[in-house]
Amino acid sequence: MKKILQIGAGKSTSYLIKYLSEHAEKDDFGYTIVDKNLDLARKIAGDNPRVSLKTVDIFDDEQRQQLIRDHDLIISMLPARLHMIVARDALDFGKHLVTASYISDEMKALDPEVKAKGLVFMNEIGLDPGIDHMSAMRTINDIKRKGGEMLHFESFTGGLVAPESDDNLWHYKFTWNPRNVVLAGQGGVSKFLHEGKFKYIPYHRLFRRTEFLEIDDYGRFEAYPNRDSLKYQKIYGLENVRTLYRGTIRRVGFSRAWNVFVQLGMTDDSYIMENSASMTKRDFVNAFLPYSPSDSVELKLRYYLKIDQDDELWLKLEELDLFDDTRPIGLENATPAQMLQKILEEKWSLQPGDKDMIVMYHKFGYRSGDENKQIDSSLVVIGEDDTYTAMAKTVGLPLAIAALKILKGEISKPGVQLPVHPDVYEPVLDELEQYGIRFREKQVPYLHYNPHHTMG
Template identity: 30%
Template sequence: MSKEKKILAFGAGKISKPCVQYLLRRGYKVMVVDQFEQNVLRTAGGHPNAVPVVGNAVAEPEKYIREFAPDVVVCMLPTAFMAQTAKKCLDEGVSMIGASYAKEPVRALDAEAKAKGLRILCEMGVDPGIDHMSAVHKIKEIQAAGGEIESFVSVCGALPDLSANNNPIGYKLSWAPESLVGASLRDARIMTDGAVREMNGGTTYQNPSFMEIKGLGWFETYCNADSIPYLEAYGIDGATTIERGTLRYPGWCEMVTHMQKLHIFDEEPRDFGGYTYAALTKELCGMAGDGRGAKACAAEFLGVEPYSTSIMKLEWLGLFDEKPVMPANGSLRDMITAIYGQKLVFEPGEKDIVVMQHQYVVREKCGARKRVTSTMVDRGVVSEESAIARTTGLPMGIGAHLAASGAVKGTGVLIPTTEDIYVPALEELGREGISFAEHEEEA
């Protein structure tokens, strides 16, 4: 690069290092701002072109924008701060890249960004992000050959690798426990054979399916968020089925559904002083005065046997323990968040795995029908980076590079479903070792 290009990175959490190190390898000067010194030092990695700064990017992003004068800002702050950071970037005349969904109030910034010739490129992570780019790339390829997409089903999961899948829950945290708990009541909307289905308030967990990932085995999937807008976004308005979902090891949905019935995810503040987990569970079952133990009460309330897998999972989480509830003041959601944060953790030497699979049912030009399956598997590297960090951080770094180099043609609030973004981004991801394997069969 003839002129030194500069990127300003807000946030230096778990996903930041692959993003920042990619940009440093590309020759950018990168300022990294985070409130914790150990985070910025880890992310910067001692690189001579990295500028680690301990500061509050949430409270005063404009300070760092003015000081560093970046070509592009990468926002790796929690989703709650995406919109306000994007607005500050527009105020300061700089484009921004992020991994969060392009929802309101970010969408509301579209007209201002276009008027200023700036870009707020959202959904540039793994899911959303790599899912969009890989899907649209394949869809355009199929359509260019005269094929029509009848059905599109996409799933993604960040899980413990099989070698680290050593707790009864079959899950470990690769993101904040608050986000995992919040997703337990999320709405979902899909289309199946032309009929739109809405699953509100977490009822999506009552409608799981099994899916085989070749070479890995069978997994449980459940639909998440609203799939319908992607008929237009992906250019497949004629499809009669579209589903976007999450991948888990089997048994997750039953456990979450049972927790829902126990109201474990309620946000109402409570005083848990004097409660044990066992006493609280019995109360949630409406059996506070029952002489039996919490396990038997929960099994009866949920309509399952005490030896059922779900009951044993709740037992492993500690919901039947004669120990004081923590935190003593908070909500049931706070309680389960704390339990997840304590129990569902990766130990040193363990690695994660990110799995994404798209299935397309295609009507070919000749009239024949086929099923195309595209699968991405990325494993973390012990003592280096997790798979979720790589697959989330690298797309953001690549997006920042594309924006800073002038490759992104559009302005406004964008997602990576246009050729100027997804073609070079997928090529770059391939060079970084992230790609899809495909196979076809008759449908």
């Protein structure tokens, strides 16, 4: 009997565990889940005889390697920085590997050895990256197959709070790793292609350069650019497009308010703040403002960033209790980003019964004959509750489906890869539709950013 090993069982793995637990008997495989905290896995898997739960120290080489040696396919749900520990063992022992994370340079370097051993190391098979790749490639290849020439591609994704659980002025709650949200956009300039012109946005301007989107039944959204939209130009076969842009979706107004944290320096993760353990929220805000013996923290902040008292942006800041002076935030030796994350988690965590929402939107501009055309494609998924979230569903299900197909030999092309080939994305997308993960496509007038051919 073949066996799957899943390393990591955090709150975002509910659908992954549910799918593999339910398929273990039907498809005749064993399934082992490893984590320090197995409460979620125990709750979902129950007493399924095909499922084994283990607490293992993954930094203990002997324990980890013995586990990997005893299984046929490894799913790493660890933080991305730890995937290579698992990947090297999987390669040494000849095991397939599946992750939802971006392919790192270190992972890519394993490709020749992975191919030589006939192994599948499938990465970027969650939501973003994952469903975005697969849905984009399906439509792009369909357009090309019908003789079309791609001119324009934009892709946007966001994890948000569902309308029925939207009860704050930011219209946002954490549905994934909060640290990633706080650090979003850092680490380099954002770059993309607009009407044949390369464009660059430094971090300090990122949240003031947004696009607007209208999604049927759900209203207006905004999006800020991802760090490197050009990364997939060759992979997607879009070498000749004039516009290529990938972005992150938020509700309108979020980015302008988030920019306050960026301008103050609160998202910086590069240094430790002195006396952070004793700081109140008010102390934390004041630490980034000029000294004044007479003005309050509120006045200093409004003056410093030119915010009117009746501006909704100001109301957003007040809603976070940023000026509270009654108790310490309580983090020792913390960076500004860690302090900000702790403040936001108090206000933006999903509560019992809350539902989240995933939104994905693609724009495909292309030439067909002597006509320019456009297809807009959108996906909206609403979570069931704070355990079975839309984020867990759209990350976990594609990963689980691909893992099982690799185990059964239905996906077999070897190498370190992402899901951009039809033999991967077609069966995975088809099965996702059975779970309500289905795109709505519509033909719209071609969106031309530069009809008069100005400099741009």
